[in-house]
Amino acid sequence: MRAKALHYWIMVLDVENFSPRENPVQRAVRRAMYEVVEDALSATGLTDKGVVMEDRGDGILILVPSTVSPVSLAGDFIRELHDGLRERAVLTSTAAATRLRVALHQGLASRDEHGWSGDAINTAFRLVNAEPLRDVLTAAHLAHLVFAVSSDVHRDVIRHGYRPLDPAAYLPMRFEAKHGQPIEAWVTVPGYSAPPGLPPLDAAQPTPVAPAHPSAPAGPQTPAAQAPASAGTGASAKTITISGNTVQGDLVAGNKTVHVNGAYPGLR
Structure with missing residues (x-):
């Protein structure tokens, strides 16, 4: 009997740099990954929505029924996932640190x-394994995850700006999959104004700004990732300098004061 295909x-x-780690560390990383994912599903009310998880060794395949709002997945779930990873980073050794491509x-x-199985599942795996996405997570050294959506999801969901989504925090990513198949996706990094490390496209890209939070690991930062001192008052004031006409904040980093330096035709 042929299985019925559903939407x-x-x-x-997928866990960053999983295979090079020793077996005990891999087990610790897998345990942390599942705990963070299950906590995020619970916090967003998705545990009892028919969500299916299939283990993939260094990652997880998650199938969510079409009756669930994709805004909850791209917004609330990703935020909870990011926050869970950030909290664990404070308590975890560097060897067992867990960063995800999603x-x-x-x-x-x-x-x-x-x-x-299904072609859509194949496409999702091509997205998460894309080299440009790996490069973004490598460049975003303060990040805990990088998130990519297919062009379909961006067109139907992200670009419309449903709260709490921020379309301005996404940039396009293009790459070739197996057999030379061209694929376009859109990428964001929670805590960054724009994803760093993407290869240039025809349109100009804004300068990414790294987040400043207490759990951020110490270490050198690229000039683009260093924000100037705040011109506001109070411990929560933030200042970001970025070239562009209009810049919107992103969900995780919170409110920002933005200084615009000159015209920037590639930014809307």
């Missing part, structure tokens, strides 16, 4: 006695 929101999580797509998937 799902398809999310894939991708969201949509499409048909079907299940047999061995697991889930």
